[in-house]
Amino acid sequence: MPDFPKRWPATNPGIIQLYTLPTPNGQKVSIMLEEIGLPYEAHQINIMEGDQFDEDYLKINPNNKIPSIIDPYGPNGEPISFMESGAILLYLAEKTGKLLPSDPAKRWETIQWLFFQVGHVGPMFGQFGHFYKYAADKTTDDYGMHRYRDESQRILGVLEKRLQDGRPWIMGDDLTVADIAIAPWIKGLDWYEGHDELGTNNYPLVEQYRGRFYDLPSVQRGSVVGG
Ligand SMILES: N[C@@H](CCC(=O)N[C@@H](CS)C(=O)NCC(=O)O)C(=O)O
Known part of the structure; x- marks a missing residue:
């Protein structure tokens, strides 16, 4: 053991x-x-x-x-x-x-989107939340907040575009680890109370995607574990 x-x-x-x-x-x-x-x-x-x-x-x-x-x-x-x-x-x-798809091309495409979350979505949204909410009283300079807000908006735009063909999930019809990685970070934006600053209503497909994900019973169970 x-x-x-x-x-x-x-x-x-x-x-x-x-x-x-x-x-x-x-x-x-x-x-x-x-x-x-x-x-x-x-x-x-x-x-x-x-x-x-x-x-x-x-x-x-x-x-x-x-x-x-x-x-x-x-x-x-x-x-x-x-x-x-x-x-x-x-x-x-x-x-x-x-x-994770068994077809090699699909598998690598899924891994690509997983890394997109790890390298971009998480770090950029997280820094936006830091400067916009948690450290808002620690600096009078908006540079950090604007930098991460703009980058977060760019990322939301990438996701919006990915969903434009009507696909329910990042890889198409099937839920994959890419969704398990990305959707909790979209939901996490609620904590920062920065929807207006980010203009999240400009990304309606991303918002619908998040809703679809959090409607899943497994997601409802899993999202409260450790709380
Ligand atoms: N790249 C890491 C990031 C993990 C991470 O940042 N965890 C945060 C909470 S979401 C944490 O544990 N922070 C504690 C600390 O920074 O001391 C992963 O994906 O597992």
Whole structure:
């Protein structure tokens, strides 16, 4: 059995252990687990209280962030633990053969959109939220907020264009890890209360996409895990 962080003991050490909080990055993994139907046990890592710096937790997530997982039965039946939600989604998709197309071209296209979220959507929306809401009283200079607002708008435009042919999901008719990664970040914009500043009503297809995603029962269950 792997070394579980002592502060968060596993009740059922034979199933996947998830360390999380229902932020967009956290939701990505809990929604994935609900959608693919793998049994798991969730532990709340309260990043406002500094849980992410716990010495044992740093062994599975040296970057002190949520989410992380431990799979007691990883490759070759050996335990594996790791960080980075995009990597976790790919791992779980490969483990179960779900939410990642088997056709190579489609598979790589899906991975491309997953990386688009990891490299652009998350970091840019997150920085917009920081400057617009959380650090609004820390600077009188609008430069940072405007830079990340403009970049977030550009990204919303890319997604709007992708959905223009009427496809329900990023890859077409089938839900994939790309949606599991992207949609929680669209939903996450609510927290920043910056819809007017971003002009999100200029991206109606993205808004409908988000609604479609959060109507799924697996998403409703997964999006509150760790709260
Ligand atoms: N690229 C990482 C980002 C994870 C991340 O930024 N997590 C945030 C919450 S959404 C966090 O744990 N912050 C705690 C901290 O910065 O100390 C992933 O996708 O897993």
